[in-house]
Amino acid sequence: MNRRHTSTDTESPVRSQPLPWELPGAHWMGEEELALVEKVVRARSPFRYYGLDLQHMADRLEKKFAQRHGRKYALGVNSGTAGLHIALAALGVGPGDEVLLPGYLWVSCISAIVRLGAIPRLVDIDDTFCMSPEDLSRKIGPHSKVVMLIHMSGAPGRVQEIVRLCRQHKLALLEDCAQANGASFRGRPVGTFGDIAVFSFQLNKNMSSGEGGMIICDREDLYKRCFAIHDLGYARNEAGRLDFRNERYQMWGVGSRMSELTAAMALAQLNKRDRIVRAMRSAKWAIRRQLEKIPQLGFRTILDPEGDSGPFLITIYPDRATCQAFTDALRAEGIRGPEGSYACLTMEEWGLHWYFNNLSLVNRRGFTPNGWPWTDPANAFAQSYTYGRGTLPTCDDLASRSALLTIASCLTRQDIRDIVTAFRKVADRIWGR
C-alpha cells in the first residue's frame, strides 16, 4: 500500500480546494458554441421553421443526432420533461393505462404519466440501480401499456431482459436517456433498444444547451405524432407553415419546439459529447478500480463498463449509519464541490430521484382540481397501488445505504488521486486495516 496516501495525520484534510462542479457539458463550452450561436444571432433567425435567413441549426442537430444513434427520426424539443410527455402521448397513453417505471427515477418521469391521465406503476430496481426485470415481470398486468426504462446515473441496467419482456407482453418500450446520453450497452447506444427514446440537454446532463431535449424513433407515424404534439397539434409543410388537412395529425400541441439558439449550442456540444463522456468514464473507472481494493466497500453493478457514460460513482455501505459517517468524513477530507453543488452525498440526500420523496405521487395529487387522473373511473384498477416508502424493498434498502460521488468532466490526475486517498483514509479510520 502506498504510505503517502495513508497519512496518519487526521488533522489536515486531503484537500482544501473544492472539486469542480458536476455539470459535464459546461466545462467544455467555448468558441464552438459561440460561433454557432453567433451565426443564428447575426442571421436574426432564432425560430426554426422560418425567418430572415434561416441557419437550420435544429435540422442539422436532429440529423446528426439520429445518425449517431442509427435511428430514422429525431425531434428537438425544449426539455426532456416535455419529451417524455410527448413520447407517451404519441404512444397513445391515457386513462385506463398504466406505465411501468423504476422507483429510482426523476420527477419528470412520473409527471409525464400523470398529466396524460394514466397511472404510474412502480417497479423495483436491482443491483444495477435500474429497473429489475424480475419485478417488472411480476408487475405487468392487464392495464400495462408502456415500460419506461430509465438509464439512471449514467449507465443502463439489464436492458436485454427488459426488451425481451416487452416483446413477450407486447408492451411499448420508452427509454429515458436523460442521464445517459452517450452511454451504450455491449456496443449499442442507449436510445436504440425500444420504440422511442428521450434525451435531455439540461445543464446537469452529459451534453447541454442549458435546456433542451431530443426524441428519437424509427417509426414514421410515431415521429409525425410527436411532431404535431410538440408543436401546435398539426403537421408543417416544406415552408414551415402549419398543414391542417392531414386528418391523422389533427391533435393538440404542447408548445415545446426547440429554438435555433438552443439547437446551435446543442450542435456544438454534440460534437464534443463522446469526448466529454470518455473523460468522465476514464476518470470514474480509474477511481473505482482503486477503491475496489477496499473490501468493505460495495459498488453499483455496471454490466458493461465500456458503455458507462461515467458521471457518477455509486458506492454501497453495510448500513445507513456507516454510509452517513463515511460520506461526512469524505466531505471533511475536502471531497466536496463548490457551495451549492452536489459532489459527494448520500442517496438519502438525492431528493426527487427516489419515488418516496415525490410527495405529489405519494399523496396522489391530481393534475386538475377534481383529482384527475386518480379519480377517473377508467383508473379504478389502481386503487390498491401504493407509492410511499415501503413499496419497493430494494429501492428502500439501496437508498438508505449508498452514496454518490459526481465525476466532473474536467477532473485532473491530482483530483483523482485526492479522491482515492480520501476514500482510503476514511476506510482505514472506519474499518481499520
Ligand SMILES: *Cc1c(COP(=O)(O)O)cnc(C)c1O
Ligand atoms: C433530467 C431528467 C429528465 C428531464 O429533463 P429536463 O430536460 O430537465 O426536463 C427526465 N428524466 C431523467 C431521468 C432526468 O434525469
